Amino acid sequence: MTDSNMSFLGRISLAVGTFFNILGDRELAAGVRRLRDGNLPVAAPVAAPVAAPVAAPAPQAAPAPRELKQASPEAALQLLGLLQRDARFVDFVEEDIAGYSDAQIGAAARLVHDGCRAVLREHFTIRPVREEAEGSRVTVPDGFDATAIRLTGNVVGSAPFNGNISHRGWRAAEVRLPRLAERHDATVIAPAEVEL
Numbered sequence: 001m002t003d004s005n006m007s008f009l010g011r012i013s014l015a016v017g018t019f020f021n022i023l024g025d026r027e028l029a030a031g032v033r034r035l036r037d038g039n040l041p042v043a044a045p046v047a048a049p050v051a052a053p054v055a056a057p058a059p060q061a062a063p064a065p066r067e068l069k070q071a072s073p074e075a076a077l078q079l080l081g082l083l084q085r086d087a088r089f090v091d092f093v094e095e096d097i098a099g100y101s102d103a104q105i106g107a108a109a110r111l112v113h114d115g116c117r118a119v120l121r122e123h124f125t126i127r128p129v130r131e132e133a134e135g136s137r138v139t140v141p142d143g144f145d146a147t148a149i150r151l152t153g154n155v156v157g158s159a160p161f162n163g164n165i166s167h168r169g170w171r172a173a174e175v176r177l178p179r180l181a182e183r184h185d186a187t188v189i190a191p192a193e194v195e196l
Contacts, residue, residue: 018032028068075186079177084190086119087119088116123175123178125173129168132168138162140160
């Protein structure tokens with residue numbers, strides 16, 4: 001399977017893993033932001049678009065490549081532990097669901113959804129990136145924040161762009177993860193249970 005033809009579950013797995021890595025590493029988050037802004041290091045290959053020819057934008061000096069440091073995974077592991085504790089998230093994702101009916105999967109997904117939602121609401125304040133209702137007509141000005149707004153569809157020309165909001169986006173306005181004891185092993189997402 002090619003990278004551009006990744007399955008839905010594969011994309012979910014990639015998104016969750018990337019989410020946790022970005023939470024744990026500011027430099028990685030900054031690197032992802034630069035990538036989304038189109039500020040790729042000189043050595044990074046860029047695929048040519050397959051759309052109709054468009055006037056090339058003025059060349060911009062590429063920023064000097066920066067070394068990415070290893071992510072500190074504690075915050076990501078802590079969040080994963082909370083999702084497991086309150087939503088059985090890891091149990092659900094690691095379960096082979098091929099033998100279950102859609103109704104059984106849906107019932108389990110409802111419980112996981114409720115638990116995940118409770119964790120998000122307890123530990124994060126999440127706000128929409130755009131306040132307008134989905135479907136609203138908006139103008140995206142020149143110099144817009146490409147990490148907060150992704151243009152989709154027939155993107156031709158230069159800003160300002162006029163379009164409809166298909167998704168309002170989400171932004172973490174506040175993070176309230178509990179403090180960890182110094183000797184806490186964050187790699188233990190859920191302890192093994194031994195019934196006596």
